Amino acid sequence: MTESTRAGVEPRQLLPTATAGQTWATLRAELARLPGLSALAGTLLVAASATGLVAPWVLGRLVDDVIADADTTQIVTWAGVIAGAAVLAGLLTAVGATVAARLGETVLARLRERVLDRALHLPSATLERAGTGDLVARAGDDVAVVTNVIATSGPAFLGALLSVVLTAAGLFALDWRLGIAGLAAAPAYALALRWYLRRSIPYYARERIATGERAQATAEALRGSATVRAYRMEDAHVARIAERSGIARDLSLEIFGLFTRFGLRINRSEFVGLAAVLLAGFLLVRDDLATVGAATTAALYFHRLFNPIGLLLFESDSVLQAGASLARLVGVTALPDTATPSGPEPARQARREPAALEVTVAQHRYDDGPVVLRDVDLRLAPGERVALVGASGAGKSTLAGIIAGIIAPTHGSVTLRGVPLAQLGEHRLRREIALVSQEVHVFAGPLADDLRLADPDATDDELTAALDLVGAAPWLRTLPDGLATEVGEGGRRLTAAQAQQLALARLVLADPAVAVLDEATAEAGSAGARDLDRAAVAATEGRTTLVVAHRLSQAATADRIVVMDHGRVAEHGTHAELLAAGGGYSRLWRSWHMPDPVPPQGRASTEQIEEQPVLG
Amino acid sequence: MSVAEISGGVVLRRALRRQRGRVLLGIALLCTHQATEALVPVAIGVVIDRAVATGDVRALLLSLAGLAALFTVLAFAYRAGARMAYAAVEHEAHATRVEIARSALDPRGHRSGMRDGELLSVTASDAELSALVVRVAGLTAAAFTAIVVAAVALLVVDVPLGLGVLLGVPLLVLALQRMAPLLTRRSSSQQEALAATTALAVDLVTGLRVLRGIGAQDHAARRYAGASRHALDVTLRAATTKGLHLGLTTMVNGLFLATVAGVAGWLALQGRLTIGELVAVVGLAQFIAEPVQTLGYCVQLFAMARASAGRVARVLGAAPVLAPGDAGPPAPTPSRLTLDGVSHAGLDKVNLHVRAGEILGVLAYDPSDAEALVAVLAGRVPHPDHRGTLYVDGVPAEELHIDALRAVVLVEQHDVALFEGTLRANLSAGTEVDDTVLRAAVRAAAAEDVLAAHPHGFDRQLTERGANLSGGQRQRIGLARALVADPPVLVLHNPTTAVDAVTEGLLAEGLASARGADTHGTVLITTSPALLRVTHRVAVLDRGRVIAEGPHEQLLASDARYREEILR
16 A cells, blocks of 8 residues: 555465355355245256156157057157157246246345455455455456356256256166166266366466466556557567467467367267167167167167266366355355444534544554554644655555554554544444545546445535535536546546546545545646645545645645654644754755745635736 | 558458468368267167167177267367367467557557557457457358258158258257347346446455545445346346247257157158167257257357457557658757747647757646647657657657657656566666666665665566556656666656655756766656756746746746746
């Protein structure tokens, strides 16, 4: 998040993954919540598969009747039975598939909603350690993998599984000796599957990484194309893309090679089974233990199994991968629930009340790292505006994080209206203290939807007023569809300054008692830096505010300035006091080389600046 | 401008031509595979007829050996054919991808009109999809072969029955295909809803810190739940249609089987078919639906490949933005860079000089003027889009070869782009540079904290786009990179916006001494007083014109507006 927390920290897997047992238990519990639907889906699917067995069985009887020279009506009857079974199978399949989809998809929808709910309410401490990378992968990729498998391969896989089980049962019902002959293929199939899965699963992981690296190299070169051209690095980047694309290609060729060798083994198993069934039929017919019709039925049953068994085997790795994704999702749902508010939520009006905030940090360090803060003791009076000034690594962002309640100090505490933040609970805390950080994000979708994340009940007028307050009115008017304009990923791209204004407008709508602005205007460039300063002042008007100041003008407009150096408070006081004191701050201020430093007089100065005579 | 327009058709034909060896061999093998697949039910019938029904051991052994041979050919033909076809697709996709990257990174710019995201999806998926035309060729040929083999086998058994099956199966498949548009529509709206849900999840979680900052997690979770419920509704609608289609297919196939079995049974009863032929006919009637469905699938696949090929063609056929000359690098002159009456975007007949040994500050009251100036200096603006001339060492920029221009003028952008790789690779930008040079540049850019904070020093690994650095660190590494490149003329645009005031002061000093050589010219487009302080001269741009020029101190003392603009 900041330079000091980021440096040298490698991403670690800190989110839990469920065991197979936990995953099954969660699935069973979800199915148990829909007992009627589960029972109905099971019955229908089994019945639909069972009706599929009628045709081969009837064909066997038909063969026997032809051999026995039966009359035409018998043939017509058999044809009628096949037709009847077909109609029944059609109905059962249609209804069964629909009911099964309803069951599976409902369970999945509930699961993904719970995953996202838990992910969004990840405790701050966990989020700060784990980062959002793994969480994004789970909420995005893992949910998509499970969803796709359930929506596309799921029904076919389930149908094939039932088909195989019931056909095997049918084979045994026909003649147990024919059944045993059919089972001769099972070890061959099992060996083929084991051979394949052992090799394919690691390959898929490697292929995913290789494809990701290819996409990354391409994305980086395209996004930085101006720089690539400026430094004449086109050839190097094309070479890098070609190299990574080549690696991904070779991997997927290897995987496909593996897959076709698997296909070879499956064909071999098919032959073993079919030959065994035909041989057994031959012997049984010769010894008059079975009819030619029974042998025919057995061969047709087995031939009928080729497709479902192939499907089961070929889909097995995607099902296994879905299982792995599911385990990661169930792992997220096992995280503690911080969403439920502990204690009554204060009324909206009460939150507007500016609050006093006190912070005492004897010492703070990240894990076993060096001490980054020590002996900080600070009180923010209700409605007071305090600016933090200091060089990179002085501990400004860490202190801001501690005050905002997202970092717990190693030794120290923060109290709001005299109540320790730890007792406030995550839910209350986040509504009382808002943090606008350097990390800007414009949520994809209509502009109004982005703003309503802060206050879902806000009217269009309130949204417009919030944008107006932070100086966004001019560009809002230029948007083609006003508040309904699509912004963010895939929509209209906002400039860094506009995105920051949006962040401040959200702050206005969230309406917290305490606002912490960490480098909120740092990335804006010169473009609208002053406008953003003004917007920040307007957005935090009447709130207890802490600003991590990058530019001295931000500090000069604050009620009080705290200068930090190597994790300690070096100086504090008003702008005038610090200038008079002649310490580091005053040297810094003078290095700006102002012959006549006129600090803007807070909020009133905005009008004056605009009315300066234009030279030209 | 002459545009080498190419169409999607060209891309598809080129794919087939480039991969013709693999394609032809693959087609031959896949056809063999399908022919043998078609013969499996016939073989079962033969075994039952000749061996099971007769009890003849010799016939059994012979027919089982025949079955083994059939399976062997089938398996190996599939393995080799499928590999061949797959390799053709992958090799073609790779070649296309590299071509797209080369075209998108053309030094003269790229005029496809696509955004980065679109270009990315063209390289990622369209390259692959357009190469699928190779697969379409293989599958179509194989499916035709299977149908022909099955047809011959059926007609050999019984001509009227064979004709009935051959006409009946395609008719049934076509009838069932009538549901295809509805199915496609439902599944594509399902795909859309699911993709939107995934995108929302990724978007919300990516912005999680922002959401947490304003306590909006509950609202976000509710929004996701709404989207998820909508996706569920759409999915269930699609599932109902799919279930209906599946049920209908099962029913129709079963009814067709009943008819064939009835007729074939009656014919067998009449003695016109043997038992084995009865089994073979029933088996073939079931088998033949598969290749017919494959043909339908090929039509869809081809439509997809053609659409993707169109997008690939748009990128590969895009014209370059610039039409540079071919003059070599100019000899250095005392006036390294001159803008003579340049008008572009908001700029209105701007005249500027950058002398050798000078750091020229440019303060633009309107940020868009600064952007326009950067675009002109970077040589990104094609001649028709600007008036006036940019002279580089006295030579008009458009007469220079693109590499000659870039060898003299380097623009480091405000929005610094770093790349995955080591810090060393980023700083040296692909050239061989000594560590002492790197160290000096890092010190001048006041970026030593990036080095010091890490045990690997210059071998420190940066992640994608330098995401493991802070915004300020990225800016300073970008500046250090420009100092390492040490170009005759360096243009910097707002290089310290994410750098705090203390560090900025150090950086300004470092920059001034690093660019102090008396042959170098430097343009510093900025509003920062700390940076303007180290310039020799400042040109002030207002409403597209240069309204004042002079040393920073002088402007500061005499010009109230100037003072106001930099006091931010």
